Amino acid sequence: MAYELYYWDGIQGRGEFVRLALEEADAPYEDVARSPGGMQRMSRFLEGKEDQQMPFAPPFLKDGDLVISHVANILHHLGPRLDLAPDEEKGRTFVHGLQLTITDLVTEIHDTHHPLGVDDYYEDQKTEAKARSRAFLESRLPKFMGYFEKILSLNPAGPQHIYGDRLTYVDLSLFQLVEGLRYAFPKAMFSFESRIPLVRALHGTVKSRPNINRYLESDRRLPFNESGIFRHYPELDQPD
């Protein structure tokens, strides 16, 4: 039975971290809200009309009678099923923790353009967005990405993967982070990436995987835009 992924149409957004796992594994899935009538189907869940398993927000995944909310929860569930998680509990718990750190980073990236609140327009908080972006690029980005660089360097099996000697969903999410950050902050990333050579190498490895490459070339991969998490506002990037 095909997985049902529920996420807003028109943006990569948080749903993209799930899509990359499904695409890498070549798993059958329906991207529901991009299908005819799909928005209505998604709304029924968000309005609590299906049952108590009502998600707070997309993305959520339906797998049989399970409705799974939040990216990290979805990937924790899919990981063993798609062969994208460690076999043993210790590894699965560890990579789930890494994915939750990625969740926190994604929130901080979103806050760079919406520091005063998600319900107000970017144009009404540009000054504050500049201050928040500066703090993000100077302090938070190095802290988070330096952490992932360190975790790669500490991997006893080698720095080719974030855990063990084969691909997990966290590797895919790190690829997406680099892609998104390059789109949003091209100047800052150009100078920053030399400090995270292992993360950069991992990005390249993931990008060249056949199923990922095929997905990126397909029209299922939407381009980044200024409605998603990663937004390119030149005024928020590192100055020349």
Added chain:
Amino acid sequence: MAYELYYWDGIQGRGEFVRLALEEADAPYEDVARSPGGMQRMSRFLEGKEDQQMPFAPPFLKDGDLVISHVANILHHLGPRLDLAPDEEKGRTFVHGLQLTITDLVTEIHDTHHPLGVDDYYEDQKTEAKARSRAFLESRLPKFMGYFEKILSLNPAGPQHIYGDRLTYVDLSLFQLVEGLRYAFPKAMFSFESRIPLVRALHGTVKSRPNINRYLESDRRLPFNESGIFRHYPELDQPD
């Protein structure tokens, strides 16, 4: 063997969501950073000197040879062991999703006093904190707490618990949210709580549980203060 909880001394913070579960279950645990020499022990993990299971930040929990990062991951691990999670996978996945929604809400609560970044002083972002707090109280608080109210109302076993007919760790976390929000925004909560009667009733039920009550009366429960997540700055509360 006793669990080892690693979290900053001096504040309730995110560690408190874990403490409430351990205390309710009367589980043996060491609050490491509050023990002599404990800060050094915590630092070794944060510096990657123990092994690859290096956490990004406290809290983390050591259970045998597992090092578990992030509140929701810790509670997902502890839930079945402390009899504070549903027995079946469907329920465990659902309550994990609820806890991740609480994680997002906690981040937004923290952002009310630090909208421009965690590394700068509150005093340097007071104006922005007022704007962010206003948006939080008008829009985000009702959205999040209204969601939990709805989930309680949809529980087929009745609205006494967030899932099924007995206590889970999510109930304990909802108690802590109400406690913290009352501390941080007493005026706003005074008028808001009539809109979430089921959440309010749940708070009262949890508070009167013998082990929780004993914990709240002990000196292990630190008072709220202006270094934690929930901070009482009167200027950020609802105006008279």
